[in-house]
Amino acid sequence: MDKIKQRLAFIYENENIETIYDAIVKRLNEAKAKNLRERKQNWDESDVVLITYGDQFSEEGIPTLDTFKKMFDGYLANKFEIVHILPFYPYSSDDGFSVIDYKKVNPIIGDWTNVENLSKSARIMFDYVCNHISAKSEWFQEYLKGNPEYSNYFTEMDPSIDLSSVTRPRALPLLSKFKLANGEEKYIWTTFSDDQIDLNFKNPQVLLDMIDVLLFYLEQGAEYVRLDAVGYMWKEVGTSCIHLEKTHEIVKLFRDLLDEAAKGTVMITETNVPHLDNISYFGSGSDEAHMVYQFPLPPLVLYSLHNENGNYLTNWAKQLDGAGQDSTFFNFLASHDGIGLNPIRGIIPEEEILSLVNDLKEEGALVNYKKNSDGSESPYEINVTYLDALNKQSYSDDLRVKRFVLAHSILLTFPGVPAIYIQSMLGSRNDYKGVERTGMNRSINRQKYILEEIEKELNNQETLRHKVFKELTNIIRVRKEEALFHPNAKMEVLELGDKIFALKRVKDSESLVVLHNLSNDEVQVNLFGKFINIITGAVEEFKEGISLNPYQFLWLKPTN
Known part of the structure; x- marks a missing residue:
């Protein structure tokens, strides 16, 4: 808990953080009191994830999540341990990523009971769309009405300010113009579209509200949580406004809360950026994301x-x-x-x-x-x-x-x-x-x-x-x-020629060689010995090397 206080002091340098801290502790204790389901600790070779929409399959008159469960139980359950349901909340665009209400289920899909039913067949990954919210959301609509409670939930910006250094993921305007109920026009920060309004985490109340959402997802059975577009959360004029130190500190705070509320919950950061920036979300290896997208x-x-x-x-x-x-x-x-x-x-x-x-x-x-x-x-x-x-x-x-x-x-x-x-x-x-x-x-x-x-x-x-x-x-x-x-x-990458991608997986004293012929040609590989082909179960001895047919791959375990 001291760590949480230290993170708040770093994020909100000039704020009285005691009130913020007390609010977080209160909400965290509420979540812990609900005896959240036990999570699997860490991961293993059996963990394979299915990525899908909640309305992927339909039958007339049936909530699509129930239809998905029918499809999953009949065709997919023995293949996938985890199901990543893409945003299944009410939304206004982008197939779910402009969330209108973080705490509701899209009625077409069903309700929280349907989510609970699916969680009996697989562990569920929720999308936590933490950078932005729909222009149709109550939060933004109240801002437009002039409700003072929401006056600082979004980032207003003078369009004359130089924002050329800001990293742009899409060829769309960074600022979008909106008219308030009193007729005043404001330019609002919209990284992805004018229907995806960036949240202003400089306002501690926004952080508190989003922590409430995060813990609510744990209470609803999320065992994996995917942080969507997380790299853009903190804005500072004159910077790239991506991967800033305070963004990383907020992600670490989220990790602390997950570990405290429900140890074993896996947090994944989604940052579609060059490799070194992407893996920076591992932090020290044990204090930020459990997983980053490859x-x-x-x-x-x-x-x-x-x-x-x-x-x-x-x-x-x-x-x-x-x-x-870790x-x-x-x-x-x-x-x-x-x-x-x-x-x-x-x-x-x-x-x-x-x-x-x-x-x-x-x-x-x-x-x-x-x-x-x-x-x-x-x-x-x-x-x-x-x-x-x-x-x-x-x-x-x-x-x-x-x-x-x-x-x-x-x-x-x-x-x-x-x-x-x-x-x-x-x-x-x-x-x-x-x-x-x-x-x-x-x-x-x-x-x-x-x-x-x-x-x-x-x-x-x-x-x-x-x-x-x-x-x-x-x-x-x-x-x-x-x-x-x-x-x-451990992985060891083998160099066996331009047309081959080969690797060795090693654990303790055992190893396994994987060969891929990337070409439409037969390719000879200088690898010798007796192996078990673990896909076919056959024992094969290669005394003169291995001849791979076009696009053939082999998973080979040495017999000794």
């Missing part, structure tokens, strides 16, 4: 398969520091957002990134751009399903499956906790009708399904969806049963 992995794997060359992936992985025993990486290939490009700037030359973007655009991908400080624009995100990103339109389904499952072999064998997006599990292609309907590029990878229709496709052995689902199911099963895939087991 943002370079999706574009690096995509680049490697697109170019049939794993050099950049190998070199990056070789230099990747372990996260330590923290780990949250690995993924696809998510509800596009494939971010900023995390590989500095790893892959810009001209090669632009070449990748152009190639994918020719195959039907869409692209979002960000505005640079000099007024130019750069692509920051490729919008496409990961299945279509990896494959040309002319490819056969069999080739699509090979390349796609190979990519997921990298995901499932890499150090950290792997997460698979529902569209990947379902073998989804680009949803252009969704883009046309919403006008948003990101809708290309956010298709929703009628339960009966998607079940029919999954159960038809001739469909691409069935083939992808079957192959991913198999390697997920093997990963979950192999102790050498513990998130914190």
Whole structure:
């Protein structure tokens, strides 16, 4: 508790922090008095995350979260221990990330009883959209009405002030103009859109209200908490307004509260930024995020398969520091957002990134751009399903499956906790009708399904969806049963040629070698000995090296 007081003194240098501290302690004790459910302490090889929307599957007249539970119990429960439900609160835009009310469940999805029912099948990750709130929210609407209670909840800014040093994630205005009820016009800080109003954490009451929300989520059963767009929380004119010291201190404060209220709750920071900035949210390794997103992995794997060359992936992985025993990486290939490009700037030359973007655009991908400080624009995100990103339109389904499952072999064998997006599990292609309907590029990878229709496709052995689902199911099963895939087991990256991405996982005196042929050619690997192929269970001896077929991967454990 002394730590919490010290953090408050750092965040609010000139404030009387006793009142703030007392309010936090009171709310924390209320949460602890509710005897929150016991959490799993730490993570292991069995932990695989499913990323999904709460209204992903529907049946007429049934709350979609109940329909999701039916789908999950029937098809997914033996594959995924944790379900990340993307924001399931009432919202006004951005498919949930402009939250109208943090403490309510979107009525289409159900209510808190439906969330509780799902938590009986899996541990649940909640989204904590802590940087901004919907323009339609009560907080912002009361601000517009002139309610003095909310007068300092948002950041007003004179538009003549030079804000050119502020990091911009999107090619949209940083300030948005609003008219108050008295006719006065104000320019308000909106990092992402004019419907996503940044909260002003310089106001201690905002911090107290958001701590109340955080602890409320624990009371409702959240065992994982994802801090969305957390890097932008603190603003200081004249700085980049991202990753500031006080932002980190607030994140550490959130971690202290989680550990105090419900030890074992996992906090994940979402910061789609270059690698060194991203891993700064580990803090000392035990005082900030438990997990950070492994943002370079999706574009690096995509680049490697697109170019049939794993050099950049190998070199990056070789230099990747372990996260330590008290923290780990949250690995993924696809998510509800596009494939971010900023995390590989500095790893892959810009001209090669632009070449990748152009190639994918020719195959039907869409692209979002960000505005640079000099007024130019750069692509920051490729919008496409990961299945279509990896494959040309002319490819056969069999080739699509090979390349796609190979990519997921990298995901499932890499150090950290792997997460698979529902569209990947379902073998989804680009949803252009969704883009046309919403006008948003990101809708290309956010298709929703009628339960009966998607079940029919999954159960038809001739469909691409069935083939992808079957192959991913198999390697997920093997990963979950192999102790050498513990998130914190050591990784050694092997250099076996441009077309190979290879690694060794090591724990105690045991090891396991993973080989990936990134090319459409047969490749010879100079690796010898007798191994158990843990996917097939067969014992194989390689006296003259290993010959890998196009896009073949092997998980090999030495027999001795």
